[in-house]
Amino acid sequence: MYLTAENLAARRGEDLIFVNVSFSLGAGEALILTGKNGSGKSTLLRVIAGLLRPEKGSVTVSDSVGVEKRPAAEASHYLGHRNAMKTELTVAENLDFWRSFLGPGKAAGLSTEEAAEAVGLPGITHLPFGYLSAGQQRRFAFAKLLVAHRPVWILDEPTAALDASADRLFADLIEMHLREGGIVVAATHQPLGLKETRELGMTGFTGVEQGVWG
Numbered sequence: 721m722y723l724t725a726e727n728l729a730a731r732r733g734e735d736l737i738f739v740n741v742s743f744s745l746g747a748g749e750a751l752i753l754t755g756k757n758g759s760g761k762s763t764l765l766r767v768i769a770g771l772l773r774p775e776k777g778s779v780t781v782s783d784s785v786g787v788e789k790r791p792a793a794e795a796s797h798y799l800g801h802r803n804a805m806k807t808e809l810t811v812a813e814n815l816d817f818w819r820s821f822l823g824p825g826k827a828a829g830l831s832t833e834e835a836a837e838a839v840g841l842p843g844i845t846h847l848p849f850g851y852l853s854a855g856q857q858r859r860f861a862f863a864k865l866l867v868a869h870r871p872v873w874i875l876d877e878p879t880a881a882l883d884a885s886a887d888r889l890f891a892d893l894i895e896m897h898l899r900e901g902g903i904v905v906a907a908t909h910q911p912l913g914l915k916e917t918r919e920l921g922m923t924g925f926t927g928v929e930q931g932v933w934g
């Protein structure tokens with residue numbers, strides 16, 4: 721599996737936030753986006769996830785180099801700043817929704833209880849999502865990635881609102897995904913503690929003005 725971005729450019733409002741962003745990641749590789757607030761990390765992740773149309777360029781996945789390419793969004797999980805869970809539904813109902821929305825016909829993911837155990841919160845999936853603490857909610861938002869298998873994980877500040885043990889747990893789950901041939905693109909201010917990663921420093925639209933990207 722390859723994730724390939726070619727000459728991506730994206731605009732927010734009037735401004736070009738980045739231009740000429742290209743990279744290629746193979747199975748087991750992780751790319752970490754760094755840069756100050758507003759430098760375009762979330763914008764790039766949303767473009768990769770298919771949630772924002774690029775101004776230019778493309779981002780695709782393929783099984784090997786030169787074979788048929790598909791939009792990256794079809795092979796991707798996206799964990800954004802928000803948890804994307806309905807507060808009035810139970811954790812199990814939320815995860816069932818995501819399993820059927822993201823997973824039909826693809827390789828199976830974990831059961832709801834297995835996923836809850838993997839994020840360190842067994843036995844409480846019958847509770848409404850809105851009853852949980854901020855950290856518990858974030859852990860279950862991460863569990864969405866486990867109930868349906870998708871090879872590309874796009875993570876925007878995945879460890880926001882987490883304690884140190886959850887930081888370690890998320891890093892372990894990400895490492896496991898990479899060992900199994902997955903691909904990760906993540907924006908983070910806190911180091912995720914991953915062993916081998918590549919880094920892309922975002923500069924925001926001043927970078928475009930100054931020709932850093934071009």
Ligand SMILES: Nc1ncnc2c1ncn2[C@@H]1O[C@H](COP(=O)(O)OP(=O)(O)OP(=O)(O)O)[C@@H](O)[C@H]1O
Pocket residue numbers: 732733737755756757758759760761762763764907922
């Ligand atoms: N919906 C929008 N409309 C107009 N401008 C936007 C919109 N969303 C973001 N921007 C602008 O785009 C730029 C990049 O924002 P982005 O959220 O990608 O940055 P970031 O690097 O992820 O920041 P942070 O570290 O604060 O999460 C910022 O200048 C921001 O103000």
